[in-house]
Amino acid sequence: MLVQFLLTGLALGSIYGLVALGFAVIYKAERVFNFAQGILMVCGAYLAYTATTQLGLPFPVAVIVIIAAAALLGIVIQFLFIRPLSGQPLLPVIMITIALSIILKALIEILYGVQPKPLATSLPTGVLILGDVRLSQLNLTAAVVSWVCMGVFFAFFRFTKAGLLMRATADSHEAAILSGVNVNRINAGAWAIGTILAVIGGVFLGQIQLASTELEHIGLLALPAVVIGGLQSIPGAIVGGILVGVIEQLASGYISPKARDVFIYIPLLIMLLVRPWGLFGNRELGRV
Amino acid sequence: MARCADGTHAARRFLAVAGAALSLSLGFSSSQALAFESPQDGVYEDRIDWGVTGDMSGPAAGSQHPWVKGFQSRMHLVNEKGGINGRQINVLAEDTRYDAPSERIAYEKFASQTPVLGMSGMGNSSAQTALVPMINRLKVPVVGTYTTAKASVEPTNPLIYGGFCGFKQMAQVGVGHFANSLKLDKPKVATVHLDVASGVEFNGYMDEAVKKLGGTNVSIPIKVVAADATPQVLALLDAKPDFVAIHGVATTSLLVLKAMQQYGVDVPSFAITYLGTPSVYQSVGEAAGKNYHFVSCFTPASAASPEAAADLIAQAEKDGHGALQDDINFVAGWVVAGLVAEAITEAGEEPTREKLVEILNDGFELPASGLSSKLVYTSKDHEGLKVLQPIGYDYATKKFKSFGDYADFEQYVN
Incomplete structure (x- = not known):
């Protein structure tokens, strides 16, 4: 039973990690605590519904359309709402992301109605049996895709010029501007990446459940994941997501479903009190 | 004379106008009496x-x-x-x-x-x-x-x-029907329910209905924003029920049904009325949905x-x-x-x-x-x-199907 819980938690936690990674990328780039990350994930489920069910596109084409639409959405959000607030205090930016979340939710309900939509793609839906352990192939695929995405973005930040510029901009906007980096373009890129990651998570969760605005609550589990892992740390977001997934399974399985929140949010409180920069984050030191 | 003539004419005009006003007023009040209004009750003429x-x-x-x-x-x-x-x-x-x-x-x-x-x-x-x-x-x-x-x-x-x-009748009809159709003397039942007031209430009614038949009911709670139902289905495997009752929202019922299929828990299940929507059946697919029913006092159009x-x-x-x-x-x-x-x-x-x-x-x-x-x-x-009846879904015709008339299930309700 323990192995089962651990493996299921790992698979689910990988999706949380993916959404949390998107959150961390945006935070790293612009210091924006994006409360709209949950609803961006919901957008993924509905984009997939539109592409596969409404437009009837073949799945590989649908994937390209979904990713392109997600990137565009991220860029538009950054251009219209975040860029004008550049240099403003934290609160207005946070309020913008909260308002954005409410607006996107209302738009989805106007466009698609409030009934959840069944989402069926050509992703595998069978069961993989390994001894006593049974794993959903869809959950496994979600985990594998999440790990591939994490690997790709890790390599992107580590080994590409664009990734290097993003890291440099995240470290110091002023220094990046002085070095001739187009900071606006870099930030738009970060929003595109963050939105793509959230949307991929939404495609999987939409098929595991239904395409519904209620998925936002699950998407918001990326928040404790990213705080536990470290707000500015890419490996931290991934580890945080997995930890949340595993804790959720163990608490629900061995104690009660309600215990899930206690065991996820207590580590978050402890982390904020004892090590606010998270497991993998760097402590910021300032000279006085 | 002229004045008198004028006066007579004026008097006639006055009388004509007064008469018209009176008849208009009478007509108006009689129509008022016919068209009852009670604005404080939201009732108007039209x-x-x-x-x-x-x-x-x-x-x-x-x-x-x-x-x-x-x-x-x-x-x-x-x-x-x-x-x-x-x-x-x-x-x-x-x-x-x-x-x-x-x-x-x-x-x-x-x-x-x-x-x-x-x-x-x-x-x-x-x-x-x-x-x-x-x-x-x-x-x-x-x-x-x-x-x-x-x-x-x-x-x-x-x-x-x-x-x-x-909820009481949902539990009574669901338990009565499945115990009867599966020919169970002392049914072993598991109830997967949301950990909210109505879920606890439904589980209580399930307890009552099952105990009446000398059986046992296991309560398995699930969170409304659950992303997975593995712990619930492992509890089902442990309980080995003859059938399962499901209380929840569309997403949780879907998670439970998919997880039941994943773990090979092939027992009949019935859900509360609120979960009788085509989207649940379409999402879960035929393999997991063929053994899934809901109990309802309403009949979907395709089953009527x-x-x-x-x-x-x-x-x-x-x-x-x-x-x-x-x-x-x-x-x-x-x-x-x-x-x-x-x-x-x-x-x-x-x-x-x-x-x-x-x-x-x-x-x-x-x-x-x-x-x-x-x-x-x-x-x-x-x-x-x-009075309720169990309803299932025919994947071939994409229509709901009843299992009889409401009168057939009256026996289970008290």
């Missing part, structure tokens, strides 16, 4: 205002929004046929977002700001329970609740009338006789809700609007809140319509719809 509250954009919108649409569609039909006693029914719908304070504000509004003859819906059982004292004070009758809280009908309240299948469903299907298409005609919640809203229309009709040409309550509380009955079981209110019982 219309009656009726309130509806429901979650149209919150967490329960997936089920309550179709209910409101069903109610409105039925009233459109009533109005197209000339209304009730010459008055159109004006439905004032308030989105309460499954939120108790919003429900309270809407009820107060219906009591005095935009007064209504009565109201329907109130789909949040906690809000309903909290509002009972206010309902008793402001006296706007609630006719056809979307969910019926225990505190609303026990003891009987002359101002509140249930309009949905009760063509005659019984004809008006609903035609009006749903006309109102742009064709996709909802098989949604059990749309049917429920349609049926409740029919109940309201019948009650207003019986209240006569001069309806008031008081008269409406009198009509309903004195003993009111609506026969089974083909879309629902018989509805009965007595002065001691306001639950209304008591």
Whole structure:
């Protein structure tokens, strides 16, 4: 039973990690605590519904359309709402992301109605049996895709010029501007990446459940994941997501479903009190 | 002379005008007497205002929004046929977002700001329970609740009338039917339920129904925002039940059914009425959905006789809700609007809140319509719809199928 819980938690936690990674990328780039990350994930489920069910596109084409639409959405959000607030205090930016979340939710309900939509793609839906352990192939695929995405973005930040510029901009906007980096373009890129990651998570969760605005609550589990892992740390977001997934399974399985929140949010409180920069984050030191 | 002639002419003119004024005034007052108005009750010469509250954009919108649409569609039909006693029914719908304070504000509004003859819906059982004292004070009758809280009908309240299948009857019919059809003496049952008040209440009724047959029931809670049902299905594997009862929302029932399939738990299951939607069956697929049923006092259009469903299907298409005609919640809203229309009709040409309550509380009955079981209110019982039937889904025809008539399942209800 323990192995089962651990493996299921790992698979689910990988999706949380993916959404949390998107959150961390945006935070790293612009210091924006994006409360709209949950609803961006919901957008993924509905984009997939539109592409596969409404437009009837073949799945590989649908994937390209979904990713392109997600990137565009991220860029538009950054251009219209975040860029004008550049240099403003934290609160207005946070309020913008909260308002954005409410607006996107209302738009989805106007466009698609409030009934959840069944989402069926050509992703595998069978069961993989390994001894006593049974794993959903869809959950496994979600985990594998999440790990591939994490690997790709890790390599992107580590080994590409664009990734290097993003890291440099995240470290110091002023220094990046002085070095001739187009900071606006870099930030738009970060929003595109963050939105793509959230949307991929939404495609999987939409098929595991239904395409519904209620998925936002699950998407918001990326928040404790990213705080536990470290707000500015890419490996931290991934580890945080997995930890949340595993804790959720163990608490629900061995104690009660309600215990899930206690065991996820207590580590978050402890982390904020004892090590606010998270497991993998760097402590910021300032000279006085 | 001339003056006299002028005076006579003026007097005649005066008399003619006065006569006309008098007859106009008499005519006006007689028409006033015919066209009864009682604005404080939401009753006007040409219309009656009726309130509806429901979650149209919150967490329960997936089920309550179709209910409101069903109610409105039925009233459109009533109005197209000339209304009730010459008055159109004006439905004032308030989105309460499954939120108790919003429900309270809407009820107060219906009591005095935009007064209504009565109201329907109130789909949040906690809000309903909290509002009972206010309902008793402001006296706007609630006719056809979307969910019926225990505190609303026990003891009987002359101002509140249930309009949905009760959890108690859902448990009784589900347990009775499956124990009977699987030929079980002492059934072993597992109830997967949300860890909220209504889930605990349903599990309590399951306990009662199963114990009556000498069996056992295991409670397996699940969170409303669960992303996975592995712990619940591992508990099911441990309990080895003969059948499973499911209380929850569409997403949790889907997770449970998919996880049951994943772990090879191939036992029949039945869900509460609210989960009788085509989207659940379509999402879960045939392999997991063929053994899944729901119990309901309403019949989806595709499982009803063509005659019984004809008006609903035609009006749903006309109102742009064709996709909802098989949604059990749309049917429920349609049926409740029919109940309201019948009650207003019986209240006569001069309806008031008081008269409406009198009509309903004195003993009111609506026969089974083909879309629902018989509805009965007595002065001691306001639950209304008591008999349910199990309903399944035929994947080949993409239609719901009943397992008999409502009368066949009356034996399980007490």
